[in-house]
Amino acid sequence: MFNDIIIKAAKGEKTDYTPVWFMRQVGRSQPEYNKVKEKYSLMEITHQPELTAYLTATPVENYNVDAAVLYKDIVSPLAPIGIDVEIKAGVGPVIHNPIRHISDVEKLGELDPYKDLDYVYKTIEILTKEKLNVPLIGFCGAPFTVASYMIEGGPTKNYHKTKTMMYNQPETWFRLMEKLTDMSIRYLKAQVESGASLIQIFDSWGGALNKADYAHYLAPYMNQIVDSIRAMDVPVIVFGIGASHLIPEWNKLHMDVMGLDWRTSIEEARGMGVKKALQGNLDPALLLADWEIIEQRAKQILDQGNNDGHIFNLGHGVFPEVKPETLKRLTTFVHEYSKGK
Numbered sequence: 225m226f227n228d229i230i231i232k233a234a235k236g237e238k239t240d241y242t243p244v245w246f247m248r249q250v251g252r253s254q255p256e257y258n259k260v261k262e263k264y265s266l267m268e269i270t271h272q273p274e275l276t277a278y279l280t281a282t283p284v285e286n287y288n289v290d291a292a293v294l295y296k297d298i299v300s301p302l303a304p305i306g307i308d309v310e311i312k313a314g315v316g317p318v319i320h321n322p323i324r325h326i327s328d329v330e331k332l333g334e335l336d337p338y339k340d341l342d343y344v345y346k347t348i349e350i351l352t353k354e355k356l357n358v359p360l361i362g363f364c365g366a367p368f369t370v371a372s373y374m375i376e377g378g379p380t381k382n383y384h385k386t387k388t389m390m391y392n393q394p395e396t397w398f399r400l401m402e403k404l405t406d407m408s409i410r411y412l413k414a415q416v417e418s419g420a421s422l423i424q425i426f427d428s429w430g431g432a433l434n435k436a437d438y439a440h441y442l443a444p445y446m447n448q449i450v451d452s453i454r455a456m457d458v459p460v461i462v463f464g465i466g467a468s469h470l471i472p473e474w475n476k477l478h479m480d481v482m483g484l485d486w487r488t489s490i491e492e493a494r495g496m497g498v499k500k501a502l503q504g505n506l507d508p509a510l511l512l513a514d515w516e517i518i519e520q521r522a523k524q525i526l527d528q529g530n531n532d533g534h535i536f537n538l539g540h541g542v543f544p545e546v547k548p549e550t551l552k553r554l555t556t557f558v559h560e561y562s563k564g565k
């Protein structure tokens with residue numbers, strides 16, 4: 225039987241229990257993943273649909289979570305449009321031809337998803353037709369987050385080059401946003417057409433902006449992406465880190481589900497007038513604590529969520545040091561404690 229409870233929660237419906245999945249549930253906390261990584265890099269894995277499908281489905285089987293999340297990186301669609309990107313171990317995405325001027329933006333091509341990223345869609349089809357009895361979550365990076373890698377040349381803590389372009393070269397910035405929005409829509413639509421039934425937009429670094437700048441430089445493009453996917457009757461989650469100050473602005477976006485990090489409680493978000501479904505938001509560091517503490521904190525979150533448009537998750541991704549048994553035990557606890565609430 226297909227378990228679609230997470231879709232119901234994403235649409236704000238009352239559920240019999242709280243669905244749960246974990247960001248980075250596919251990753252270095254899994255022995256199966258680490259075994260594969262001894263032989264292949266991230267990019268090499270994602271180019272092999274059968275292998276990627278195996279890794280994506282394994283956490284569902286191991287932990288009994290209510291959704292799978294496609295294993296890939298948010299920079300996957302960049303190479304086809306002309307960005308020389310490399311995933312460096314211990315660093316993250318490194319861009320060898322960073323964007324500096326509008327001429328660099330105009331050189332970018334258009335994504336032809338089924339031609340350029342056929343392996344992604346083959347993976348989705350294997351998962352949704354052969355392996356999963358739960359929804360598959362597809363995703364992309366938000367335009368600001370992806371642009372920050374393209375402009376900075378890699379990960380950054382201050383976004384100085386990104387913001388300088390935003391303020392000093394608005395024409396370049398908005399043209400880049402248009403290009404990335406178009407790329408994201410093509411990328412996500414093909415994921416949905418191939419079988420993904422829930423989409424998360426990782427607005428990971430959007431919290432680097434204040435509310436006014438977010439509203440002016442990013443929000444219109446976020447809504448274009450969200451609207452294009454919701455028009456396909458697929459719920460959209462938006463998630464970011466350190467974005468508590470943006471909650472009032474995020475609340476104006478057309479998303480179905482607002483993903484919270486651990487800094488803001490569900491109760492606080494509701495107090496700010498958020499009526500959308502909420503996702504989160506256990507501090508991932510707590511997964512390294514004693515079980516009694518994990519259980520106590522999970523109870524607090526579940527009591528606030530109250531099975532009313534709530535998806536249980538972490539406030540960020542699973543750490544490599546987390547034991548798989550902890551994730552399985554937490555999933556079981558969330559399901560059992562929330563039943564009948």
